[in-house]
Amino acid sequence: MAASVADSGPSSDSSYLPFDPPGSVRVTEELRYRYSDDRRPIVNQYLRSHRVGKGQHGEVWVCWDMNNNRREVAIKAVKRVNPRAEKLNLLRRRNLPASPHTPLTDKLSSLEQKIRKEIAIMKKCRHGHIVRLLEVIDDKLNERIYMVMEYLSGGEIKWRNELNQPVLAVDQCRRICRDVILGLEYLHYQGIIHRDIKPANLLWTADRQMVKITDFGVSHFSYAQRLAVAGRGQVALDDPNDPILLDDSDLSKRAGTPPFLAPEVIAEYTSTEPFPSMSASATSSTLLSSRSGTPVNSTTTIRGSATPHRQPITKAIDVWALGVTLYCLLFGHIPFRAADSSEYVLYNIICNNDWEPDEKMGCDAIPTGGRHPDPNSEGYVVVHLLDRFLQKDVSKRIGLGEAKRYPWFLSDIPEPEEWLRQTSPSKTDIVMVTDKETEKAMTTMRFSWGWHKRLTHGISSLLRNVRPKRISPSRPRRHGDDENQFGVNSSPAITFVQPKPASMRTSTHEGRAKSKRRLVMHSTTLQNDSTPNIAQGHQGSMEKKMKSLKIRPSQPPSDPNVSRLTSRRGSDALFPSRDMHGASCTRPSSSRNSEGTTIVIPSPAEERTRHRFSLSSMKYWRSSPHRTTSQASSPLDTSSVGSSQDKAPQQTVSTDVNITLRRSEEVLRHHRRECMPGGAHDSCEGGLTAARRASSWGEPTNNAEEVTSLTSGEHDGLDEDALFLGAGGVCNDPSTLVSNLSLGFSHVAEGTLRHPQPERLHIGPGIGVRHVSHESLSHYDAGVGATATPGPGPSSSSQSRQSQLRSATTSPSPLHQLAYESGVEEASGGEGYDDDLDSDSDSSFFRDKHQRREEQAALLRSQVNRSYSDDEGEEESDEEDAPIEVRRRRPSVLLAATSPLPPLSDFSDEYNARST
Numbered sequence: 040m041a042a043s044v045a046d047s048g049p050s051s052d053s054s055y056l057p058f059d060p061p062g063s064v065r066v067t068e069e070l071r072y073r074y075s076d077d078r079r080p081i082v083n084q085y086l087r088s089h090r091v092g093k094g095q096h097g098e099v100w101v102c103w104d105m106n107n108n109r110r111e112v113a114i115k116a117v118k119r120v121n122p123r124a125e126k127l128n129l130l131r132r133r134n135l136p137a138s139p140h141t142p143l144t145d146k147l148s149s150l151e152q153k154i155r156k157e158i159a160i161m162k163k164c165r166h167g168h169i170v171r172l173l174e175v176i177d178d179k180l181n182e183r184i185y186m187v188m189e190y191l192s193g194g195e196i197k198w199r200n201e202l203n204q205p206v207l208a209v210d211q212c213r214r215i216c217r218d219v220i221l222g223l224e225y226l227h228y229q230g231i232i233h234r235d236i237k238p239a240n241l242l243w244t245a246d247r248q249m250v251k252i253t254d255f256g257v258s259h260f261s262y263a264q265r266l267a268v269a270g271r272g273q274v275a276l277d278d279p280n281d282p283i284l285l286d287d288s289d290l291s292k293r294a295g296t297p298p299f300l301a302p303e304v305i306a307e308y309t310s311t312e313p314f315p316s317m318s319a320s321a322t323s324s325t326l327l328s329s330r331s332g333t334p335v336n337s338t339t340t341i342r343g344s345a346t347p348h349r350q351p352i353t354k355a356i357d358v359w360a361l362g363v364t365l366y367c368l369l370f371g372h373i374p375f376r377a378a379d380s381s382e383y384v385l386y387n388i389i390c391n392n393d394w395e396p397d398e399k400m401g402c403d404a405i406p407t408g409g410r411h412p413d414p415n416s417e418g419y420v421v422v423h424l425l426d427r428f429l430q431k432d433v434s435k436r437i438g439l440g441e442a443k444r445y446p447w448f449l450s451d452i453p454e455p456e457e458w459l460r461q462t463s464p465s466k467t468d469i470v471m472v473t474d475k476e477t478e479k480a481m482t483t484m485r486f487s488w489g490w491h492k493r494l495t496h497g498i499s500s501l502l503r504n505v506r507p508k509r510i511s512p513s514r515p516r517r518h519g520d521d522e523n524q525f526g527v528n529s530s531p532a533i534t535f536v537q538p539k540p541a542s543m544r545t546s547t548h549e550g551r552a553k554s555k556r557r558l559v560m561h562s563t564t565l566q567n568d569s570t571p572n573i574a575q576g577h578q579g580s581m582e583k584k585m586k587s588l589k590i591r592p593s594q595p596p597s598d599p600n601v602s603r604l605t606s607r608r609g610s611d612a613l614f615p616s617r618d619m620h621g622a623s624c625t626r627p628s629s630s631r632n633s634e635g636t637t638i639v640i641p642s643p644a645e646e647r648t649r650h651r652f653s654l655s656s657m658k659y660w661r662s663s664p665h666r667t668t669s670q671a672s673s674p675l676d677t678s679s680v681g682s683s684q685d686k687a688p689q690q691t692v693s694t695d696v697n698i699t700l701r702r703s704e705e706v707l708r709h710h711r712r713e714c715m716p717g718g719a720h721d722s723c724e725g726g727l728t729a730a731r732r733a734s735s736w737g738e739p740t741n742n743a744e745e746v747t748s749l750t751s752g753e754h755d756g757l758d759e760d761a762l763f764l765g766a767g768g769v770c771n772d773p774s775t776l777v778s779n780l781s782l783g784f785s786h787v788a789e790g791t792l793r794h795p796q797p798e799r800l801h802i803g804p805g806i807g808v809r810h811v812s813h814e815s816l817s818h819y820d821a822g823v824g825a826t827a828t829p830g831p832g833p834s835s836s837s838q839s840r841q842s843q844l845r846s847a848t849t850s851p852s853p854l855h856q857l858a859y860e861s862g863v864e865e866a867s868g869g870e871g872y873d874d875d876l877d878s879d880s881d882s883s884f885f886r887d888k889h890q891r892r893e894e895q896a897a898l899l900r901s902q903v904n905r906s907y908s909d910d911e912g913e914e915e916s917d918e919e920d921a922p923i924e925v926r927r928r929r930p931s932v933l934l935a936a937t938s939p940l941p942p943l944s945d946f947s948d949e950y951n952a953r954s955t
């Protein structure tokens with residue numbers, strides 16, 4: 040158990056049960072659907088409740104864990120592959136400046152890698168200020184993967200009202216920031232950089248006593264390997280000039296949210312010339328430029344022409360983002376903002392302009408004293424801290440260890456030294472996230488596009504009636520094979536196949552040869568298998584049809600197409616867990632790990648059935664198109680399909696393609712060409728379109744949603760912060776901020792999550808910023824540390840009801856919904872979004888969702904039709920194939936006998952909608 044959780048948990052309250060379930064993250068490889076009596080979907084032991092959020096790749100639902108006293112959990116359902124999102128991305132890309140140099144892989148989804156990374160990182164995190172991942176339900180035969188997390192019912196932090204005024208008290212801002220420091224310190228110690236710290240990624244616990252960091256979708260963990268190599272204690276934890284620098288090829292991608300990006304991340308996108316003052320174009324009182332318009336002063340290092348060398352990208356980028364976050368919480372708006380919402384202008388401002396505080400901070404309106412306050416003033420300590428956070432020079436930026444000891448943070452902690460000792464990250468075990476673990480974090484995706492899909496679709500139809508039944512409770516039970524104990528614990532102690540050392544890995548050539556050998560083996564298995572599930576009649580028919588397709592199951596195929604097809608069949612990259620299971624076939628069918636968790640290992644017979652089923656699902660076989668830069672091909676680039684398919688599948692590694700970087704460069708180059716030659720940025724009418732801006736944000740597959748949000752949001756009259764910030768936090772009704780959940784399920788029932796609050800014991804009456812004097816700060820600066828006086832307890836607002844308002848940026852956009860209505864369905868998440876769900880959503884976004892719907896629907900349909908017309912046949916196939924595997928398979932398993940309802944797909948409600 041992580042010491043930080045165990046040691047820092049409160050102990051004075053005997054009824055306090057910190058949420059820290061034992062054991063590591065379970066990986067369950069079988070998904071079972073059914074309905075409850077009141078028609079609620081049940082996935083394994085999780086009974087679905089309401090939806091709490093929708094991300095770019097999936098939805099988050101509150102569920103009750105029926106095996107744990109109906110404990111509430113949050114389940115994020117993410118589609119492995121979303122062909123329609125890919126196509127909408129294509130539509131978006133057509134709006135981008137064309138470049139002949141755009142690599143093929145830039146056109147491809149990196150969704151798989153994103154999910155793998157997120158899971159691999161979350162699996163390793165166990166800390167009181169990090170959202171805990173409890174289980175991963177990863178059924179290879181299901182199109183979605185489910186991440187079961189602890190449920191943070193307090194929701195996102197709301198930090199501003201619609202007038203961009205702060206809604207949090209300064210004391211609350213301090214506690215939030217302190218929580219994030221602890222969480223980040225843990226992550227950094229583990230070698231993980233979050234890369235997307237912002238208010239929207241900080242969730243309140245139910246009692247609003249603490250926040251936890253969530254969303255590791257763009258986090259980076261290769262640093263952990265380097266730390267491991269260097270050995271613990273060999274690396275200075277808070278030295279920004281850490282000799283162990285990060286992998287630039289990954290980190291240099293501008294993953295994250297633009298206003299929160301550190302200067303070193305965006306340096307290369309900025310002008311080396313002094314950037315013109317923003318004051319002329321300022322339109323809002325919240326603009327930095329309207330208040331200052333000043334270049335950076337002496338206390339802030341100017342980047343750009345003054346800093347010719349690119350600064351290292353380190354964990355300090357999280358510190359910068361935390362500084363921006365703190366600023367947001369204190370003042371209700373972001374510190375750096377471009378007047379025209381241009382990304383390029385924003386980056387220049389971040390890199391070259393200073394920030395400016397408001398006169399007052401927090402909803403309690405404590406005077407700041409301006410950018411350079413009197414050292415004896417109340418605001419001095421906060422402005423000084425912000426100044427340390429927002430240092431453009433990485434080497435001058437404060438480290439987390441130092442920040443933690445800052446007097447302001449210690450001001451309401453009775454025993455600062457003890458608190459510092461207990462919360463030290465050195466008490467935790469360092470984690471290692473290996474490539475193998477990343478691969479294993481999610482089972483292989485299945486692809487279906489192009490001629491290959493049509494070919495395999497034919498084969499699949501032959502086997503439609505010979506698909507074996509899934510393992511179900513109806514089969515004879517074995518010892519320890521409890522319904523609730525499906526799954527394989529992710530503990531390395533039960534790993535069947537150890538990662539091979541690099542020296543032992545096969546070369547590409549060897550890999551191909553092995554794949555072919557596996558092909559022969561699998562084919563032989565198919566041919567010789569006498570499992571009664573395969574009817575002889577169908578076998579004969581199948582052989583005949585396969586012959587007509589020039590497929591000879593038991594021999595290496597001579598037809599090159601067949602070779603491509605079947606070589607993927609035996610790919611490690613495609614079926615890693617099968618290989619793992621294959622290795623485990625001789626092992627006992629179940630075992631117990633050290634924690635007593637039963638591990639069910641499929642028997643050889645079961646494995647064969649899976650293999651056979653997989654064969655019938657060959658239409659999905661496709662080597663991951665974005666595994667390597669040079670070899671992957673676009674499903675939309677027909678010229679490259681053949682060549683890529685000739686290649687054996689590559690091992691999936693964490694070498695993400697720098698998609699965003701290149702595209703962003705193009706966008707910005709285009710922007711410069713269009714706008715800058717004339718000199719004045721404000722002469723650039725329109726600048727980057729919303730689509731172009733969004734295109735350079737984070738993961739490429741995210742952008743469909745972002746683009747639509749931006750575009751449509753502007754029409755909806757939402758403030759630009761909500762559109763551009765991506766940070767949420769809008770509180771339409773401030774009164775709801777200081778309250779707890781208004782939902783009926785908000786009561787703390789037996790078994791409801793309780794959360795560790797390391798400093799909860801120590802949060803005495805907060806003395807507020809007024810009590811931190813310049814003397815104490817000097818004391819701190821002298822390195823003595825702080826001895827702050829205990830202050831009053833948590834503010835009354837911490838007992839309050841939760842706001843149910845969701846920020847516009849986390850809501851489905853109008854285009855997203857239009858896409859659904861017009862038959863395109865999801866832009867990225869892939870889930871249907873019906874009115875029922877709308878009513879679940881508390882997003883303010885939906886206030887205007889019916890406006891211009893007809894008009895936009897027509898526009899969208901025409902655009903989408905145009906984009907799809909290029910690959911019409913493929914689209915037909917998509918329409919038919921995507922849900923087929925689930926729909927045809929499921930009734931034979933559990934539901935047919937138990938429920939008159941159609942088979943469930945997942946939590947998306949699409950089948951519910953169809954059935955009603």
Ligand SMILES: Nc1ncnc2c1ncn2[C@@H]1O[C@H](COP(=O)(O)OP(=O)(O)OP(=O)(O)O)[C@@H](O)[C@H]1O
Pocket residue numbers: 091092093094095096097098099113115170188189190191192194195239242253254255256741849
């Ligand atoms: N464990 C949780 N407890 C409570 N709410 C959660 C939890 N996880 C996510 N949410 C809510 O669900 C919303 C969507 O979460 P998700 O992580 O999918 O968002 P996202 O970061 O935008 O997605 P993505 O990383 O795919 O882009 C969040 O904004 C948050 O409010």
